[in-house]
Every structure is written in C-alpha cells, then in structure tokens.
Amino acid sequence: MPKVGMPKIRKPQLVKATMAVIGKVGLHSASIALISREAGVSTGIINHYFGGKQGLLEETMRVILRQHSHTVKTALKALPADAHQQRINAIINANFAGFQTQSEVTKTWLAFWSYSMHDDQLKRLQRVNEKRLISHLRLELKSLLPMDKANLVAVGIAALIDGMWLRGALTPDGINAQAAQIIINDYLELQLKKHQN
Template sequence: MPKLGMEPIRRQQLIQATMTAIDEVGLADTTVAVIARKAGVSTGIISHYFGGKDGLLEATMRRILGDLGESVRQRQAILEQDTARGHLRAIVEGNFDRSQVSQSVMKTWLAFWATSMHKPSLQRLQHVNDRRLHSNICYQFRRHLDHEQARSAASGLAALIDGLWLRGALAPEGINITRAVTLGHEYVEEQLANTTAP
C-alpha cells in the first residue's frame, strides 16, 4: 500500500524522469521501462498514475505549461502600472524564462509538438495553449488597437515568440535569451508606436 502523500512526489519524479530521458535518448527511445528506471520505480506505477507513456507525456507538458503560465503571472504581478505594454513585455519574457529554455524542457517541447500531430489528446492540449497565448496577447493589443489590428499584431507576436524559441532550441549554441526578448520587446514597441491608451 503506498504511503499517504506519496502520489504528488511520485508524479513529480516521473515527470522529471520523462524530461531527463527525452533529453538523453529522444522520445522514440524513451520507453516506460527507461522512465521507470530513471525514477527508481516499477513500470506499474506509471500505468497506475498516467495510464502509459502518452499520459505521462501529457502530464509532463501540463507541468511545463503550468510553469510557463506562472512565469508570466509573476512578471505581471510586479508591474508598476497596469499597461498593455507592460503585460505584453511580461508575456515575451515569460516565454523565454529559464523554466522554458533548459535543454531537457526544450527537447520535451519539440517532442510534444511532433507527437501532437498524431495524438488527439496532445493535439487538443497544443491547440488550447496556442489559443491562450493568442487570446492573452490580443487582449492587451485591443487596449490600443482596433479589433483587426489587434488580431494581426497578436498573430505576429505569437509567431515571433514561437519562431525565436524554435530557432534557439535547434541552434547548436542554444538560445540567446537576451536577444530573443529584445526582439520581442521591439515588436511590441513597433505595434504600439503612436497609440495611446483608451
């Protein structure tokens, strides 16, 4: 019988082991047995908590997405003024937070994106994440721009964030966080130039 309170600890161990395994051997060779070995548990524990490898990958991505949301919220919480510019800068910075650019997290993101094209549950999660990012960005741009301009600006910033992140993840030298954030901020400034808050 498992000890009371062990489930959250076991889940976290398995999520961390999943990211480590993907980092070391890639998703195709990350088997339930490999994950269980890295976590120091039996394979039955993975089936019990997650139903298998796909369920564990989904839980891992939910954790990473939770970390992403928290990194943005922390930046927004310390804004001196409630401005669209400040919130948009927080979104850019949060997407390049250390929690999103470690080698194991970046490889897990890449594995998730590739797998989501073939797994409906992961595809739904990716779709929700995309919609949330676009919606949050669009909401802030709407404070200065009309509906169509805000949608266009939001699509551009979301694509810029994803593109900079992807290029950095695939670059042999890794991601240049400072440069990526600077380019994101410059885009925000260009979109909000010559506008005033309603």
C-alpha cells in the same frame, strides 16, 4: 500498495525523468523502461499513477503548461492593469524565463510540438496553450491598437515566440532569451508606431 503521500513525490519525479529521457533519446524512444530507470522506480509505478506512457506524456505536457502559465500570470500580477505595453513585454519575456529555458524543457516542448500533430490529446493541450498566449496578448493590444490590428500583432508576436523557441531548441547553445526578447519587443515597438500613427 503505495504509501500515503507518495504520489506527491513520485509524480513530479516521473515527470522530471520523462523530460530527461526525452532530452536524451527523443520522444519516440522514451520507453517506460528508460523512464522508470531514470526515475529509479519500477515500471509498474508509471502504469499505476498514469495508466501507461501516454498518460505520463500528457501529464508531463500539463506540468510544463502549468509552469508556463504560472510564470506569465506572476509577471502580469506585478504590473498595473493599465500598463498595457509593459504587460505585453512581460508576456513576451515570460516565454523566455526560468523553467521554460532549461534544456530538457525546451527539448520536451519541441518533441511535443512535433508529436501533437498525430495525437489528439496533445494537440488539444497545444491549442489551449496557443489560444491562451494569443488571448493574453490581444487583451493588452486592444487597448493600444484597433481590434483588427491587435489580432494581427498578437499572432505575429506568438509566431516570433514560437520561431525563437524552435531555433533555440535546435541549436547546441539553446535559447538565447536576451536576443529573443530584444527581437520580439523590437517587432512590438515597430508595430505600435506603425499602427498608432
């Protein structure tokens, strides 16, 4: 029987190990044996806490999504509610900040993107994340643009964020957060000028 309080230690340890193993061998080869070895625990612990590999993968994605959501919300809380363009910039920048840009996290994101096409639960989590991003952007953009244009620009920004992530995850140097922020914020500026005139 696990000791009281151990889930608070073991679960994050196993999630971190999952990301490390996915970064080394990919999602398909990330076995329970490799993950438990990386975490320094028995394979039975994964089954106990997560019900197997699938449960651990889902929890890993949820952890990444929660951290990402926290980063975005923290950035938005620091700004006045009526500073719409600054808030959009903050949403963009939060997608390329801290935890989200760590090599193991980007590799895990990329693996989940690919795998979610064939897994209903991971697909649902990915859609929640996508809808949240577009919703945050649309909320701010509709104060600056007509609604149809706000929708279009929100989707454009989300596509650029995904594209910069994909390119960064596939290059040895990883995501260039500064370049991504400049490119996407430049697109935003151009769209605001185009549609506000």
